Amino acid sequence: EAGVVQSPRYxxxxxxxxxxxxxxxxxGHNTLYWYRQNLGQGPELLIRYENEExxxxxxxxxxxxxxxxxxxxxxxxxxxxxxxGDSAVYLCAITSSGGTGxxxxxxxxxxxxx
Amino acid sequence: QKEVEQNSGPLSVPEGAIASLNCxxxxxxxxxxxxYRQYSGKSPELIMFIYSxxxxxxxxxxxxxxxxxxxxxxxxxxxxxxxxxxxxxxxxRDSNYQLIWGAGTKLIIKP
Numbered sequence: 722e723a724g725v726v727q728s729p730r731y732x733x734x735x736x737x738x739x740x741x742x743x744x745x746x747x748x749g750h751n752t753l754y755w756y757r758q759n760l761g762q763g764p765e766l767l768i769r770y771e772n773e774e775x776x777x778x779x780x781x782x783x784x785x786x787x788x789x790x791x792x793x794x795x796x797x798x799x800x801x802x803x804x805x806g807d808s809a810v811y812l813c814a815i816t817s818s819g820g821t822g823x824x825x826x827x828x829x830x831x832x833x834x835x
Numbered sequence: 836q837k838e839v840e841q842n843s844g845p846l847s848v849p850e851g852a853i854a855s856l857n858c859x860x861x862x863x864x865x866x867x868x869x870x871y872r873q874y875s876g877k878s879p880e881l882i883m884f885i886y887s888x889x890x891x892x893x894x895x896x897x898x899x900x901x902x903x904x905x906x907x908x909x910x911x912x913x914x915x916x917x918x919x920x921x922x923x924x925x926x927x928r929d930s931n932y933q934l935i936w937g938a939g940t941k942l943i944i945k946p
Contacts, residue, residue: 761843763923763936764879777933812878822867822927824934826878 725827727813733833739801742830744813746794752816754824755788755798757809764812770796800832808834836861839926841937850946854911858924858937861905867927868900868907873939874920882922883909914944 726745734740746753751772756764767786769777772793781788785804790796800807810829817823840859848854856870867886871879885891885898885907897910907926911918924937 762938763839763925765936766933769933777931821884822932822934823869823881823884824879826880829878 725813725815725825727811727827727830729830730828731831731833733835734803735835736805737802739799740803740832741797741799742811742813742832744796744798744827746796746813746815746827750815751793753790753796754812754814754816755796756812756814756826758812758829759809767798767811803832803834805834808832837937838862838935839924839937841922841924841940843938844941845943846940847943847945848914850914850916850944852914854914854918854942854944856909856911856922856924856940856942857906858908858926859906860924860926860935862926862928862935863902863905864929865926866929868898869925869927869934870896870898870907870909871923871925872920873923879923911942916944916946918942919944 724747728743753770755767758764767781768788770790788798810831812829813827814824838861869884870882872882873879883898885900888900891898895912899908921939921941923939925934927934
């Protein structure tokens, strides 16, 4: 059974502060995604990993966002410095091993930037 | 034009009736289509996926795909209050396998 644990669930920071999110998927899932979801919108892809390699980061705002996936398992997403517009839910997802393309999401990290 | 479009709603349906949710997409080469349900404050969870033209049924849910007209729909029979949620349509590009998401339709089932 797929499972994705994210932390923290909620984070409130002031603008210009840094913030980091963690994603811990059940091992054995090679593909990992970070999405951002704004209120009333669908998820927006930030970055996709195949093992340790970021294979699609075209929508990651690289001036302030960074991500890494050590040893092809856990992943972190960092924002430095945060801006007001970064307030959103950050979702981590893995692809099912059955090859259907189904995504399993973690519970998400809700960021509020004041 | 957005790649995947959905009516934002809310769509209000009486309990026990059929709820019909629609989604159109622009990339004619798309081959995989997904419906996710998202409860308020929760993450999306997969309801159904469909690859072939026609209908696919799973319990009270039926997905319908028409590639010629570039739309995919989700029917929910015998709607229950627990079906009240936002339904997200996602389409996978065959060029890079990226999922493109609609903004979702908010469904309200009235008891």
